[in-house]
Amino acid sequence: MVTLYDVASRAGVSIATVSRVLHGHGAVREDTRVRVSAAIEELGYVPDGAAQSLARNRKDVIGLVCAEHSGLKPDQYDIESMSLMFYDEVMRGVEARIRERNLSLLITFLREDETLGAPEPEGGPVDARLRELSGKVDGLLIGEGILAPHALAKHARRMPLVVIAGDTAQKGTDMVSADNGSGARALAEHLIVDHGKRRLFHIDGPVTAPDAAARRMALQEVVEANPGTVVVGTYTGRFSVASGQAGTERLLAAGGPLPDALVCANDQMAIGALHALAAAGIRVPQDIAIVGFDDIFPASLCDPPLTTVHQPIRMLGERACDRLIARIADPAMRTKLELLPTELVLRSSCGCPPGPARRREIKPVPRRKPAAAPALAAVTVGVGAVAAKSPLLPTTER
Amino acid sequence: MVTLYDVASRAGVSIATVSRVLHGHGAVREDTRVRVSAAIEELGYVPDGAAQSLARNRKDVIGLVCAEHSGLKPDQYDIESMSLMFYDEVMRGVEARIRERNLSLLITFLREDETLGAPEPEGGPVDARLRELSGKVDGLLIGEGILAPHALAKHARRMPLVVIAGDTAQKGTDMVSADNGSGARALAEHLIVDHGKRRLFHIDGPVTAPDAAARRMALQEVVEANPGTVVVGTYTGRFSVASGQAGTERLLAAGGPLPDALVCANDQMAIGALHALAAAGIRVPQDIAIVGFDDIFPASLCDPPLTTVHQPIRMLGERACDRLIARIADPAMRTKLELLPTELVLRSSCGCPPGPARRREIKPVPRRKPAAAPALAAVTVGVGAVAAKSPLLPTTER
């Protein structure tokens, strides 16, 4: 291994001078600079990152912890796992920011079976992995649902940490999330106001999922705000295609008049519903409208293409990264919850005319203040520039 | 920051003892061990990764360098960029291996505009990024086409390095790649032998792409080996949906009898071809058969579902990682090119009956020895276990 000493002795200077040349810091005479540069080049010297970190007292590395589906074999890499793309895109957002600042990105996947279930006991495997990780980074970005709140808080006390797409009710931790509530609200209003749908059937997500909760609450608010509108039934699915299909089959089996629209808590379940309806010979959107949520890639491919809500996933990564870097710089900064605006994507499954998708920016709607959480340090709703320039539900062709 | 010294003084021992407890190395009396563990826990001590790396003289980190498409905005995250999933899946393979050995994974994306074009001058941006990276890792995994061969060789001399899916003609560097040749050969044989197609039209990839070259060569060999079979025309596309569509439109515009089949160098172009044919009212596979390559996710969704060749992408990551770890352990090891077997995925676009995809393992076919490269250090073709148990083109239902 080539070290500073090797370069120094080759160039006939001290290691301090080599270091100065390397970073262009102190003043170095031009001819020495040239001599040293030559030595560096000839020896192929590359500074040792570990030694630099130690001496500078910072690692210039930030860690990203993603939740990975468990036991997924390569050939099962199907629509269910498309949600994997969530972290892939988050990662790209993070990486873009990281790079601008000359930092590095350390990635860890946590398997589903490691992360779910009861709050992990102290010293469990996830806890241990996280500890080890934290010795190698300046700060941590953690995806939703990876750690139980108390464990999260514990780690956050020890090191800079930002949660991505977490439970927005949780306080005292930096968090960046998509504005599920406003998205779901806009979607419901589109169905009810624009398309005059009155009788809705709700294919809900799991009760444990915080984003499902936000979407559910928004739907209810819109329904309440529009007299004559009613949720004729709810099926609690598991965010999978199969459960969307099952829920729809059960709805059909129950008989009675069809509802006007099926509101699905995510795209996968909407796709499942589409399958079930097609099998029953029911036409979408003529006989019944369907909407999803998330705008996963296949949403634009199915028949009819799905009206849904797009999440700014990559931006989630960027913002979370910005926040983390800010916190590393100032550990005393107040914690914040930042909600990013979503976007309505109108395709034809809701009854809109076929053709290219139309997109609507969604103006963030201040959430009902959660009764039990008045002490939230700060809430940033939406993002200045984007929110400011968008009037309520403008339609923009792209 | 809590250090070894803090723990040591709290437990009333020396730092050496704390270190021993931490790693369970030397003998430590039970009661001291307990005392030290308690101190560690109470103080929330986490060893500093940089200091450990420095003292141990290894980083326990490996780097993965991926090529990212440039200027891709979030809402353009469409089928063209599905190839991004390539690295996402490679990454998961790598991560799986990394984790088993308690290493960490450092990720860097290189943008297309940084990586393409003429061999980069010394000290260019990519070179600089790579240098910096290499100070932080024990070894590097580099994706195809990121560095010009000579630059690659230069870096490989300086540190352990394995190329993923690179130009298989290049020698002297460790490389793990999918067996494009055997895959393309099997696909062509399926069309010609099993379906009796005789007149093929080839929608080829860019001349600069090494995998396109491998596929092209295999197609030609199969055609030559089957008298009466002919490639009636070739269109050189750019691996995009649009170019597949354009190539097909040009074929149709030329008039004359339709060929029996369209052999596309990747799935994206096959999908473009499908669009063009549908627009012209030509039925697939009744009027013409189509096959793609890569088995990207949407290949199973289009109409008709695409017959194609599946690449073991995740395994690519795993093998490359294994190889890298081996090289780190033994830098003097001979370099190897490892080709992983591909898999034929039979759906209905080739004329096979509709229904669930059938998959065929592909027995690796030794490649024609490239005339100009006899000095290849070693060639491993296929993978022992898989290759051994599969007779020529067995059909396996899954």
Add this chain to the structure above:
DNA sequence: TTGGTCCTTGTAAACGCTTACATTCTCGGC
């Protein structure tokens, strides 16, 4: 008791870098 073994623990020297501070040059003004 004494000497010799183990077992346990402590001491101190790396590891390769950054950087505060000390030292040596260089050079213009007198």
Add this chain to the structure above:
DNA sequence: GCCGAGAATGTAAGCGTTTACAAGGACCAA
């Protein structure tokens, strides 16, 4: 030719670990 100010360079003290080696204790046999 000398002085002083700045510029250029060198010296050395960390940074937080690991680990070779030394040293101290406990215990047993003689």
